Amino acid sequence: MPGIATSGVSKGSLPTSSKEAVITVENVWKRYRRRGVSRALREELTAWFRRPFRAPEPPDTFWALRDVSLRVAQGEAVGIVGPNGSGKTTLLKLVAGISRPTQGRLAVGGRIASLIELGAGFHPELTGRENLFLNGALLGLSRREVRRRLDEIVAFAEVQEFLDLPLKRYSSGMAVRLGFAIAAHADSDVLLLDEVLSVGDARFQQKSLGRMRELRARGATIVLVSHNLPTIGLFCERAVWLQRGEVASCGSAGEVIEAYQREAMRGDGRPDKGPAVARDGDLLAVEGVRLLNSAGEETRDFRYREDLRVYLAYACRERLVRPAFTLTVRGGEGRIFQASMLLEGTRPDCLEGSGEVECTFRGIPLAPGSYHIVGSVRAEDGVGYLMLPRVVGYFTVAADLSTYGWTSETAPACLPEVAPVIVPHEWRFHTRPRASA
Amino acid sequence: MTADTRETVPPPASYWRELVAYRGLLWTLALREIRVRYKQAVLGAAWAVLQPVLLMVVFTLFFSKLLHVPSDGIPYPLFVFSALLPWTFFANSLASAIPSLTNNAHLITKVYFPREVLPLASVLAAGFDFCIAGIVFLGMLLSYDVNLTVGLLWLLPLLVIQVGFTAGIVLLLAALNVSYRDVRHAVPLLVQLLMFATPVIYPVSVVPERFRFWYLLNPMGGLIEGYRRVVLHGVPPEFFGLGLAALVSLLLLVAGYSYFRRVEGEFADVI
Numbered sequence: 001m002p003g004i005a006t007s008g009v010s011k012g013s014l015p016t017s018s019k020e021a022v023i024t025v026e027n028v029w030k031r032y033r034r035r036g037v038s039r040a041l042r043e044e045l046t047a048w049f050r051r052p053f054r055a056p057e058p059p060d061t062f063w064a065l066r067d068v069s070l071r072v073a074q075g076e077a078v079g080i081v082g083p084n085g086s087g088k089t090t091l092l093k094l095v096a097g098i099s100r101p102t103q104g105r106l107a108v109g110g111r112i113a114s115l116i117e118l119g120a121g122f123h124p125e126l127t128g129r130e131n132l133f134l135n136g137a138l139l140g141l142s143r144r145e146v147r148r149r150l151d152e153i154v155a156f157a158e159v160q161e162f163l164d165l166p167l168k169r170y171s172s173g174m175a176v177r178l179g180f181a182i183a184a185h186a187d188s189d190v191l192l193l194d195e196v197l198s199v200g201d202a203r204f205q206q207k208s209l210g211r212m213r214e215l216r217a218r219g220a221t222i223v224l225v226s227h228n229l230p231t232i233g234l235f236c237e238r239a240v241w242l243q244r245g246e247v248a249s250c251g252s253a254g255e256v257i258e259a260y261q262r263e264a265m266r267g268d269g270r271p272d273k274g275p276a277v278a279r280d281g282d283l284l285a286v287e288g289v290r291l292l293n294s295a296g297e298e299t300r301d302f303r304y305r306e307d308l309r310v311y312l313a314y315a316c317r318e319r320l321v322r323p324a325f326t327l328t329v330r331g332g333e334g335r336i337f338q339a340s341m342l343l344e345g346t347r348p349d350c351l352e353g354s355g356e357v358e359c360t361f362r363g364i365p366l367a368p369g370s371y372h373i374v375g376s377v378r379a380e381d382g383v384g385y386l387m388l389p390r391v392v393g394y395f396t397v398a399a400d401l402s403t404y405g406w407t408s409e410t411a412p413a414c415l416p417e418v419a420p421v422i423v424p425h426e427w428r429f430h431t432r433p434r435a436s437a
Numbered sequence: 438m439t440a441d442t443r444e445t446v447p448p449p450a451s452y453w454r455e456l457v458a459y460r461g462l463l464w465t466l467a468l469r470e471i472r473v474r475y476k477q478a479v480l481g482a483a484w485a486v487l488q489p490v491l492l493m494v495v496f497t498l499f500f501s502k503l504l505h506v507p508s509d510g511i512p513y514p515l516f517v518f519s520a521l522l523p524w525t526f527f528a529n530s531l532a533s534a535i536p537s538l539t540n541n542a543h544l545i546t547k548v549y550f551p552r553e554v555l556p557l558a559s560v561l562a563a564g565f566d567f568c569i570a571g572i573v574f575l576g577m578l579l580s581y582d583v584n585l586t587v588g589l590l591w592l593l594p595l596l597v598i599q600v601g602f603t604a605g606i607v608l609l610l611a612a613l614n615v616s617y618r619d620v621r622h623a624v625p626l627l628v629q630l631l632m633f634a635t636p637v638i639y640p641v642s643v644v645p646e647r648f649r650f651w652y653l654l655n656p657m658g659g660l661i662e663g664y665r666r667v668v669l670h671g672v673p674p675e676f677f678g679l680g681l682a683a684l685v686s687l688l689l690l691v692a693g694y695s696y697f698r699r700v701e702g703e704f705a706d707v708i
Binding site for chain 2: 098
């Protein structure tokens with residue numbers, strides 16, 4: 001397969017040691033001009049005359065990335081998290097070859113599909129079919145390759161009957177689905193995704209995620225930028241947390257997400273360095289998690305007010321005295337509810353070897369959406385950790401609107417503002433006759 | 438796949454490999470440009486013919502009938518049309534290819550692909566118009582009873598040189614236009630001026646011998662003279678003019694492409 005997107009400035013020699021590294025980012029720095037606009041020749045000329053008097057580093061520049069290193073092996077999925085403006089997209093653009101690093105080394109092997117913007121290159125006057133060929137060509141596919149995949153792509157995007165209409169007749173959802181479908185069927189070795197798993201409705205998101213899993217199973221390497229932390233946790237083993245262009249933390253996805261969330265919730269304090277994340281220090285390891293619904297079936301998809309039963313398989317490195325397990329259910333906006341042996345005083349006297357701990361949440365009152373479960377185990381003193389908080393599981397609550405008493409006309413528009421917990425409630429008016437003057 | 442991991446600055450040989458890998462994109466972008474250009478135009482592709490034909494009519498009226506410009510014994514409409522065809526190809530290529538990078542800023546900042554594909558696709562699309570107008574020219578030739586000989590095969594190297602020259606200029610100026618938008622304003626003016634320094638409306642024979650070398654440093658001069666000799670006179674092109682055109686074109690292509698490759702990494706940042 002042709003290697004297509006590599007870029008950058010070479011510094012030092014190419015280490016050939018790790019054969020399986022598909023993406024290598026080494027000490028990469030990227031500087032941007034603050035005014036990202038091009039200058040007229042006149043300005044350039046005046047700047048040139050003033051050059052002798054100018055400081056070596058022009059003040060209207062800033063570093064979008066500082067000394068970032070990252071290595072992604074073939075078949076790995078790595079998530080990139082961080083607040084807005086922390087350099088996530090910049091990093092993705094460098095890896096994609098769209099832009100070049102100011103300093104440092106960058107190498108990528110294999111065919112890259114960058115999904116930084118879906119349907120880039122779509123032209124409103126052209127039909128869906130014509131646009132598919134164009135977009136496919138941008139991804140490095142020949143017309144024959146696009147033709148061969150056409151049916152599959154169109155079926156995935158669910159736009160069959162619109163294929164020969166100009167794109168300007170499409171709804172924005174349809175256009176985005178088409179953009180995702182073509183990129184997801186480009187047989188790329190490396191996929192760079194920027195927030196694109198959150199396009200479309202919940203069902204299409206599930207489908208997209210499923211497709212990404214399929215591609216991974218076939219050996220594709222994936223880098224995923226998202227503010228949707230559960231998606232990252234669900235999909236990636238490893239994650240990188242960028243903060244002001246620097247790597248604040250890097251490690252297993254669960255740990256990085258947890259550390260990032262902890263930091264994000266401590267007000268908007270912007271630490272220059274992320275908190276240290278323990279990697280191997282845990283005395284208790286989680287070996288596996290099963291989630292069961294009211295019917296006792298293992299699933300990740302739950303319904304409103306269904307029971308959520310969590311089975312956590314653990315392995316102790318040594319005999320642990322009075323460990324306190326905590327399971328916290330979190331959504332996009334933070335903690336929602338939890339079960340805590342520490343607070344409840346229900347700790348076992350001691351625990352050793354391996355086993356499973358079960359916890360049942362009765363009738364989870366959650367709004368439709370995706371949630372994750374963070375597990376942690378405190379030591380006897382209730383302060384130290386036997387296992388640092390980490391994401392142990394994920395689940396979604398399906399949008400069966402009627403169970404909430406919602407109607408399909410009103411709900412979709414409001415969904416983004418929905419509070420995570422919905423408890424049974426009723427409305428009643430107590431009217432009073434208007435006082436007559 | 439992993440064997441394909443490359444050094445960050447790819448060697449020039451890989452440019453070609455990459456361009457070949459993206460030939461589908463080149464083709465598709467050219468098709469898009471043609472489709473979009475004529476999609477909502479009632480006359481459609483007839484516009485490709487109308488432009489040189491109208492110019493031919495006007496030029497014949499003014500330069501031949503009123504000003505009596507010589508045409509080496511060839512009927513003036515044929516004489517001027519044979520030059521207007523390649524000239525329109527050249528001028529239209531520049532007009533659409535030079536702003537092609539800035540017009541596709543959304544692509545450049547969002548997707549990776551070899552950037553030279555954009556200006557080259559514009560040249561290709563202009564080539565489509567050239568072919569359409571060429572069919573009309575063929576009709577004209579037949580109606581004027583011009584002998585079509587095997588010598589027409591000379592058109593092939595002439596075209597290759599013209600496309601090389603055009604590509605060189607276009608790569609250089611399109612890249613410059615990313616940083617300096619002045620370029621796109623200056624180019625139409627310069628192209629108009631250059632037409633008078635090219636034997637479009639008059640034959641090379643009117644240029645004094647001692648200026649010939651400087652005159653033919655403009656590759657379009659040697660090329661257009663070549664087209665005329667091959668098509669209208671049925672003789673091979675003059676080797677001095679053609680060789681000079683080929684040399685200048687090659688130098689420009691190398692210089693233009695090197696410059697393009699050197700600055701293309703910054704396109705996404707400054708565009």
